[in-house]
Amino acid sequence: MGVTGGSGSFSQINRFQGYDGLMRWRPDYSGVIPNVAEKVQSSKGGATYTFSLRQGIKWSDGEPFNADDVLFWYEDVVLNKDLSPDPPAWMMIDNKLGKVRKINDYEVEFSFAKPHGLFLELLAEPTNDAPVRYAKHYLKKYHKKYNPKVNDLVKQEKLTDWVQLFQNHGGSDDDTVRWTVSNQPLLYPWTFTKAPDGGTGKAVAQRNPYYWKVDTQGRQLPYLDGLEYSFLAGSDTNSLTLMALGGQIDMEDQFFCIPQNKPVLADGRQKGGFDFYTTTPTEPNQAVIQLNLNHKDPVKREIFTNKNFRIGLSYALNRQEMINLVLLKQGAPWQVAPSKGSAYYNEQLATQYTEYSVAKANSALDQAGYKKNGSGVRVGPDGKPISIAFDIDNGRPVFVDLMPMIKTYWQAVGIQVNFTAMERSLWEERVRTNADFDATIHRFGGGNGEEVVLDPRYYFPLNGNSVFAAKWQAWYNGLTGSSASAGIEKPPAAVHKQMKLYDQLKQTVNTDQRTKLMNQILAIAADEFYVIGVSAVADGYGIVRNDFHNVPKSMPNSYIYPNPGPCNPEQFYIAS
Template sequence: MKTTAVLAASVSLGLAGCATSDRTTDSGSATGSGSSTASGGAGDTFTFGAAGAPEVFDPYYASDGETFRVTRQIFQGLLGIKPGTADPQPELAESWEPSEDGLTWTFKLRQGVKFTDGEAFNAAAVCYNFERMFDQNEVAQAGPAEYWAYTMLGFKGSETESLYKSCEAKDDSTAVINLTRYTSDFPVMLTLESFSMQSPKALKDGDANNVQKEGDGFKYPAYAMAPVGTGPYKLGKYDEANKTISLVRNDDFWGEKAKTANLVFKIIPDESTRRQELEAGSINAYDLPNPADWKGLEDAGNKVLVRPAFNILYMGLNPEKNSKLQDLKVRKAIYMALNRDQLVATQLPEGAKVATQFMPDTVAGYNSSLQPTKYDVEGAKALLKEAGAEGMTLQFAYPSEVSRPYMPNPQSIADALTADLEAVGIKVEVVTKPWNGGYLDGVDNGLFDAWLLGWTGDYNSANNFIGTFFGSDVNDFHTWKTDFGKTLSKELSDANGIVDEGKRTTAYEALNQKIMEEYLPGLAISHSPPALVVGKGVDGLTASPLTAEMFDTVTVAKS
C-alpha cells in the first residue's frame, strides 16, 4: 500500500493504500460473544465505521484503502486473495497457465457469471476491461490511473513501454493475456482492486474513460459513481449528507450469497469517535483501533482481530543532503545505535517484531539467515569515530496528523529513536510536518537527512517490496543518486525477470543480504500487526494481512 502521494514514482496505501496499504495472535476469525447487536446491524445489516469517503466507486481510478474497502464488496478480479493470507486464489478465473517464457498467460474463466446489469462475464469482457485500462487519455495517465502506471508502467501510445501487450478471447471461457516481458509480479498483481472486472456495457454507456482535469483534482464521468461488477453486493446509495454508503446483496451472485442483505459504511474520520459509536451500538466494526485500546475493547466483549504483519517501518537516509551518510560505516553506526527491541516492546502493538530486512517473512525471497543488527552503543561510537563523524548533526523528520499500521504513534517512535541517536553523540535536529501537509512532499523531494516512513504490501511479491523501494530511478530512498544505486536497480530487475521460481527466490535472498550488509540504503526497523475490531454478536469476519477483508461472510446476531 503506498506511503506517498505518487504511486508510480515512490514507495501507500495507502492501500491502507494503500494505505494505501497499510497484520498474528489468532486465526483472525471473529466469533460472536453475545446476543446483543449494534442497532446498525438489526440482524440483516452489517455496519462498518469507515475512516473516509471514496472519491469514486470505479476501482480502476482509486488508490486509497477506504475506497477499496467498499469496491472490494462490489467487484471481483480474475484472481482473488485466499482469506487470512496474502496468497492469490481463483476468483473469476478458475485457473491460469503461463507459456514457458512467461509472456503468454491463458486464463480459464468461470462460466455462468453475470454482471449486476445482466450482462454476461466472458473472455470478451476480460479483453474489453484490459483494453479499457490500457487506453487512457493523458489526464488519466498522469493522475488517477496510477495503479496501472505503477504495475504495467505504460499506456497505449505512451513513451514508456507497457508490460501489457494484448488480450485475446479464444472462446467465451478462455482469455489469453500477452506481456511484453516477464515479471514475477504477474499474475499476482491481478489481485489488486484496480484490476477488477467491470461490465463492458456499463463502461461504454457511462463514458467511463472520460476523466477531465478540474482545478487541482479531476472530474470523473457519471459511471464512476454508478459502477457495475460481479461481486456479492451492489451499490445501493451514497448519501453524502448523512455520510453513509449503502450496499445491497446481489441476489444473482454466482457463488454463495452474502449473509446480510445490507452492508453500510458509516464515515467517521476520528478513531476515538469510531470507538464510541461501537460502544453505543451504532456500528458493528471499525479498522485500526488504537493498540492502547485493544485490551479495553476486548474486556467490553468486543473481538480484536489482529492481522499478520505484512508491512515494514523504516528510517530513510539521504546521503546527497548529508554527506556523512555516504559512508557505509556511518549508516551502520546509526543502525547499531537504535534500540529496536525496546522500541518494539514499548511503542508498538503486541505481536510486532524487529525487522531483519525490508520484507516480511511470508514473502518468497525472505532471507531467514539474516539476524537483526545488534544494538551496540559503544560499537556505534567507535564506527562514528573511525568514519570521522563524531558529533555529526542529523536532521530527522517524522510525520504529524497521521497514524499508520506500521507507525501507530509517529511522535513517540521518533522520540525514542532520537534519544538513541543522541546517546551515541549524534546531534539531532527534529523536524515534523503534517502527513499530507508537507511531509510526503518533503520525502519525495529529499528535504530531510533522515525520516520515518513505511509500507504495507500490495500483494505477495518480493518485487513489490524491495523492487519498489530500490529498483527504480525515482524512489523514496533516492538510491539512484548513490554509487551503488544503479547496480542495485539492475540486480533487482534481473531477479524480477527470472522465470524459474526457485532460482528467483534464491536471487532475492542473496539481494536481501547485500541490501542489509553491503548497501544499507535505509534502516529496516520493524513489522507491526494492525488490527480491526468487531462488536458483540458479529461472526464470520476473517482478518486480511492486506487489509482486504470481505464482508459477505459476516453475520450479525439479531437483538
Template sequence: MIRFVVALGLVVLAALPVSAQTVQLVETETLSRTHTGLPPVTERVPEEPYIVDLAAKGRKVGKHGGDLKTMIGRSKDVRLINVWGYARLVGYDEQYQLKPDILKAVDEEEGRVFTLHLRKGHKWSNGEPFTSEDFRYWFEDILTNTELTPTPSPFMLVDGKLPTFEVVDETTVRFAWDKPNPNFLPSLAQARPPFIYRPAHYLKQFNPKYGDPEKIEQMVREAKVRSWAPLHNLKDEMYDASNPDLPSLQPWVLSADTNDRRAVMVRNPYFHRVTTEGQQLPYIDRVIMNVVDGGLIATKVQAGDADLQARGLVFADLPVLKRGEKSRGYTAGLWPQANASAIAIYPNLTVNDPELRTLFRDRRFREALSLGIDRELLNRVLYFGLGQPSANIVLPESPLYSEAVAAPPPYDTDKGNKLLDEIGLTKRNAEGIRLLPDGRPLELIIETAGEDAIQIDALELIKDGWRELGVALFPRPSQRDVMRSRAFSGDLAMSVWLGYDNGIPSETMPPVERVPTSEQFLTGPAWGAWVTSGGQSGEKPDYEPVVKLLEANNTWMTSENAAEREAAWMEILRIHGEEVLTLGTVQGVVQPVVISNSLKNVPMKATYGWDPGAQFGIYRPDEFFFADSE
C-alpha cells in the same frame, strides 16, 4: 479446489468444473431491502459460479441480512470496500496461494502467455453481461490510449513492451509477451488491483469513439473538465468507489444514499460466489462506513458504534477497547501484523539538501543510526513486550527469511559513535550535537503522516539514543498527502511510516515494494519517479546498492523458473540487510480488530496485512453474517 497441470510448458490454474446445477440455488430472503424488480437467482449468477464450501473451511452456514457498521477517518477511505470485498480475477487464499476467483481458469504457457477464461453468464452489478469485450475495451481504448493512460503500468511491460492482446471468444482473452512476465498474475491479486477490465457498456458513452459527441460535450461542461478524457477518467473509478453509477463485480457497491459523512454500500445482486447450500453471497445486505475523526474511533468503538473495526485502531487503544467488551457485546481480537516492521524510518537518499544527501548515502551513517535505536526499549514500552526487535526486512514466517540478513543490530551507541567519527563528523556544538561539514548542527527532522500517535512516541524514545550519537531528532507531524508530496519534491529528509507491507513474501510475489519502481519508494522517491516515467522525470539511479536492487528486480521480472525468482528475492533482501536502507524497529506487533459477538465467520486468529491480504479481504467478508450472540 484448485488444480495445477503442467504439460508441454502449460500451467493451468483452474477451479474444478462446477455449475449452478450442482447446487440448488435459493433466493436471498432480504434482497428486497436493497433491490426490486430483479430476475430470479438462477438468472443472476453465472452458469458456473464460484462455489464456496463453508464446512470445508471450518465456517458456519449463514443467513442473509443486516447492516455492517464500520468507521473510516476520511471520506476517500470509502474505497476500502473494494479492498475488503476482494473479488479479483485471481486472488490469494488464506494460505497465500493464487486461485481463480472472477475467472474460471487461467492457462499459463512458458510464463509469458496467459489465457483467461471467464465464467459464462457472469454479469455486472447492473445485470449487463461481463464478457471479453470488457477486457478489449480496457486494452484497446484505455491502456493504449495516451489521452487516458499516458504511461502504462509497469506490470504490463516486459522490456518496455506491452503484450499482444487477443479476444478468443466471448469468454476467453489472451495476453502474450515475448518474454516471461511473472508479475502479471500476482498484480491482479493486489489489495489495489489494476482492473484490466472495464464495464465497456457504461464507459463507451463518455468516449467520442462510441458515444454521441454532443452529449459528451454537454457532460464535459457539466463536469467542468477540459475534455472527454478527464470526464472519462472521472467516471472510470473502479477502485475509488466514488461513482455510484459505475457497475462493479465486487460483493458490495456504492449506493446513491452516500454522502461525505456516511457511505452506504449495498449488495451486488449478480455476485458470482454461492455456497454449496445454494445461497448467493454476500450474506450481509449493506456495509455502512461512517466518517469519524481518527482520534475518536477507539472511543466510538468502545461505545458500540462498529460491528467490525481495525481501521484507526492501534495497539495503544487495547486497554480502552477491552473495557467495552462485555457491556457492548464485542471481542477485541489481536491479529499479528504482516508488516516487516511495525514502524520504520526511511532516510530519503534523493533529498535536495546536498550535505544530507551525501551523508544519507554513506552506509556507515545509516548503520550508526540503526545502532542508536534501542528496540528492546521500544518493544517493552510501546508493545508490552509482545513483539520482537526487528529490521525492516522480512518476517520469520516468510520462506525467504534468513536470520543472518534480517536480524537487527543490538543497541550499541559506542559502536555507532565510532562509525560517525570514522565518517569525519567529529566536531560538535556546545550541546554535543555533531556538526555537518558546512557547520550546521546535525538535526534530523522526521516527518509523520499524523495518523498514528505511536509513531511519535517511538521517535521520542529513539531521540534519546540518537542524542547519545550526537544527532538531534525532531518529529514533525504532517498529513499523508503532504508528507508524500514533500518526499516526491525532495524537500523531505526522513519519514516514519509502516514497515514494508509484505513481511511474508514468497518467491512468487513481486519484490517491487523494496525496489524504486514507484514514487512510493520513500528511500528514494526521485529514483522511483525516474523508473516509473521511463526517464522522463525524477533522477536516474546512480547509487550502487540501488542499481543492484533494480538489476535483481529485473532478474525476477525476466525469470523463467522458481529458483531464479528466489535467488533474485534473496539478493534484494541481502542488499537491504547489509546496506541498512531503512531502519526497522519491532515486528510481530498485533493489530486490534474489534468484532461484534453477533458477527460470525470472522476469524479470531488471522494476519492483518495489506499486500498480500487486503486486510480483511482474504478472509472473505462476503461470508460474514449476523446471528444472535452466543
C-alpha cells in the same frame, strides 16, 4: 453494518467490498485461484495466459459482462496515452507492455514478450482488478473515441477536458476517484448509494442485486444488505475506541487496533458485545525509518547517503525501550528484513546494528565525518548543524508515539530532530510526490512468504512505495513527466544490480530459482543498509461483534492480502 476507517483513506473499502479481480488469494494465503475468471491456462513458458471468463456475470446495473469489457480496458484505457501516460507496472516485462487479445466473448489472452513469472500473483493484488472494472457500456459515453459529442459533456460539467470527465465518472485506478462515484456499474458485492467524499462523515453501500456469487446452497450473495462506513479524522483514534466500546463497530482491525488500546478494549468487550480475532503480520518491521536518499538538497543527500551515518543512527536507538513503552513489549529488536524461518531470512539484514550503544553510535557518526561542535551538535559538510525533519502520518499512532523517543536518542548523539504529524492525504503529498522531505516512518512491504518477492519495497527501490529513493525507482520504472514528480536519476551500481536481478526474477516461473535470485537481492540490501528498523512485528488483532458471523479467528494482515477481502466478506452475516 458499520465499518470505520480514517479520513482520506479508502483502504477499508478496498479491503471489504472491493476485492473481485480475475484472480484472488486463497483465504489461507497459500496461493492464488481464479475468481472472475473460471480458469486460466499458462503456455509458452509463462509468456502467455489464457483466461476463461465466467459466463452469465452481470454488472451491478444488470448489463452483461464479457471479454469486450476487458478489451475496452486494454485498448481504450491502457493504450490511450491521455488516460494512461504510464502503463500499469504489473503488465510490463523487460520494460515492454503485454498485449491482450479477445479469443471469443468469454476468453481473453494476455501475452508478453518474455515469461511473466509473477503475473497471476500480481493480478490477485487488491488494486490490480482493472481488467474487470471498466464497464464499456457505461464509460464509453465519456470517451472521445465513442462519443463525438463528448466535449458537450465536458462543458456541461465545467471540466477541463474529456480525460477529467472520464475519470470523474469512475474511469480511474485512483481510489480517490473510483470510489467516489455512486452510480458506476461494478462487479463487487456492494455498490455505493452514498459514496465517500474523501473527508469525514459517512458512506453507504447496498447489496448488488446482480452479484454473481452464490453460497453452497445456491443462495445469492452477499448476505449483508448494506454497509455503512464512518470516516473520522485520521488521528481521532479515541473516538474509534469509544465507538467500539459502545458496540457501534461490527468489524475492524485497522487504525485504532494498536497495542495501547487492547487492554481497554479487553476490559470493555463483554459490555460492548464484541471479541477479538488475530491478524498475523506479513510486514518486515513494525516501523521502517526512511531517510530520503534522493533529497534535492545536495548537503542533506550527502549526509543521508553516508552509510556510516545511518549505522550511527541505528546504534543510537534503544529498541527494547521503544518496544516496552510503545509496543507494550510486543516485538523484538529487528531491522527491516524477512522473518526468521522464512526461505528469505538473512541474518545480517535482520540483526545488524540493532545493539543499543551510544559509544558505537558516536564512533560510526565520527567515521561518517560529522564531528560535534562546542554545543555537542554534529555539523554537516556545509558547517551547519545536522537536522532531520520527520513527516509522519497521524493516522498511525504508533509512529507518532515513537517519534519523541527517536528524537531523544538521536539528539543524545548530536543530531537535531523535529517532526510533524499530519493528516494522511497531506502526508501522501509530502512524502510520495516531493524530493525535499527529510525522513518518514511507514510499514507494510514483504516480510514473510512470497510477499517478500511481491513487495520488496524496502530491499531496493521498487516502486512509489520505496519513498527512501523515489528518483531511483522512477528511473527503474521508466517514469516520465508528472509521474516522476520527485525526479528521475540513474541509481548507483549496487542498486542497479538489484534491479537487474529482480528483472530476471520476474521472468522466472520456477519458484526455487526465484528464491535464489531474491536472496541475492537481499544480500545486497544487507550490505547497503538503505532503511532502519525498530521491531519485528508481533501478531495484531481486530474486533468483531458477537452477532457478526463467519469472520475467521485468524487472518493474515497485509496490503497484498487485503484482509478481510480474501476471507469472503460477502459471506459475513448478522444474527443474534
